[in-house]
């Protein structure tokens with residue numbers, strides 16, 4: 001990203017990007033002193049390690065029109081902080097009495113990348129290659145991890161993510177049942193347990209819940225939970241420090257290994273190689289492995305075939321998109337959970353039902369919306385009713401209303417290329433049909449939450465590998481063929497309008 005541009009990192013409800021040409025000269029409502037106090041509170045909530053690595057280096061810039069802006073050293077740091085601590089930061093600023101709705105992270109023009117990990121996560125693998133070739137210039141720093149047991153690396157477990165706080169409904173009942181079974185810590189029956197599903201549907205929550213339960217029931221077991229990204233950084237660190245033997249010994253000595261968001265290592269050859277050996281060693285010694293990803297093993301592009309087949313060899317469980325009933329259950333539970341922070345808040349009848357009807361994207365957005373609503377209600381000192389909800393959440397509600405479907409994409413593509421739907425989804429392979437078909441496949445993949453098999457079914461029952469091939473083809477072509485790039489942009493805009 002160019003110097004001076006802004007990585008706007010939404011928190012919970014405001015996942016979007018924007019550009020800001022301003023040169024950080026805005027008015028500051030919140031003082032640095034208040035930010036200092038907020039930081040002290042954050043130290044308590046996020047823990048020392050996370051605080052030192054991620055919160056302390058943030059440079060508070062300004063709070064204007066409800067948006068608190070911080071300078072960070074790189075897009076990666078902004079994304080990481082937003083994803084892992086965004087809600088906590090927002091919460092603490094609101095608790096300090098500041099009228100904040102959103103936080104943003106700016107990649108500062110002048111700051112040296114002192115604590116920056118690789119500038120974008122993709123750069124880390126390039127870094128790894130340079131290291132192997134002996135040309136590395138900087139060490140990417142590992143995301144915060146803490147010694148969980150002796151010197152076993154693992155990420156902090158979120159105390160809120162337990163089985164007790166996990167609401168079970170039709171879409172996640174199988175994943176929950178499988179998780180419960182594994183959490184009993186009995187003999188390994190399915191290995192690995194592979195949980196997959198769209199963004200913010202509770203996979204991480206479920207994994208933490210399994211880890212907590214295992215720790216409670218079988219404290220003698222060595223349970224390690226970490227994200228695939230952390231696995232990679234640990235691996236890089238070990239390589240750099242010539243500590244590969246220690247690394248291998250550590251990961252091979254665990255009883256339960258949990259790796260979240262495994263799709264992250266796709267295309268990262270050296271990390272995949274190491275993951276593959278770790279995986280095999282653990283399966284051989286009958287240690288339990290639990291993996292999560294945003295899609296099914298066979299749909300993870302650039303994942304080596306031998307890893308895909310290992311990932312498929314246990315129990316593969318899909319966490320489905322939420323239903324109205326599940327969303328309402330989650331909202332009721334979250335409202336209870338948030339209650340102590342907002343003791344005076346009055347919630348009118350029908351608000352939770354309204355939210356469950358209108359916000360269907362994912363639980364993270366739902367949760368963020370509820371938190372914003374509570375914070376807003378408590379700041380203005382009025383009961384939270386439906387008109388206030390509509391006013392406070394106008395952006396989220398608008399976004400939720402604008403959900404693109406496969407049918408819509410197919411219609412728009414047909415209009416654009418002047419062909420019939422039957423030709424778009426039919427078997428004819430001539431270029432005039434095949435190219436629009438691939439474009440439509442590409443848009444379906446990128447603009448809907450549908451899985452490749454689901455998209456395949458809507459394209460005349462094609463196999464998911466055909467869809468993957470089509471998507472790849474367009475990915476290649478859009479950088480070579482400006483007409484295709486233009487068509488894609490035009491279609492995307494028309495679909496988002």
Ligand SMILES: Nc1ncnc2c1ncn2[C@@H]1O[C@H](COP(=O)(O)OP(=O)(O)OP(=O)(O)O)[C@@H](O)[C@H]1O
Nearest residue numbers: 165166167198199200201202203204205330363364
């Ligand atoms: N069934 C559920 N019951 C209670 N809370 C839930 C449930 N599903 C999701 N959540 C909440 O939604 C938020 C997002 O969940 P989580 O981080 O586990 O999603 P994820 O599937 O791992 O997403 P990602 O793919 O982005 O990592 C968390 O705060 C989590 O507690």
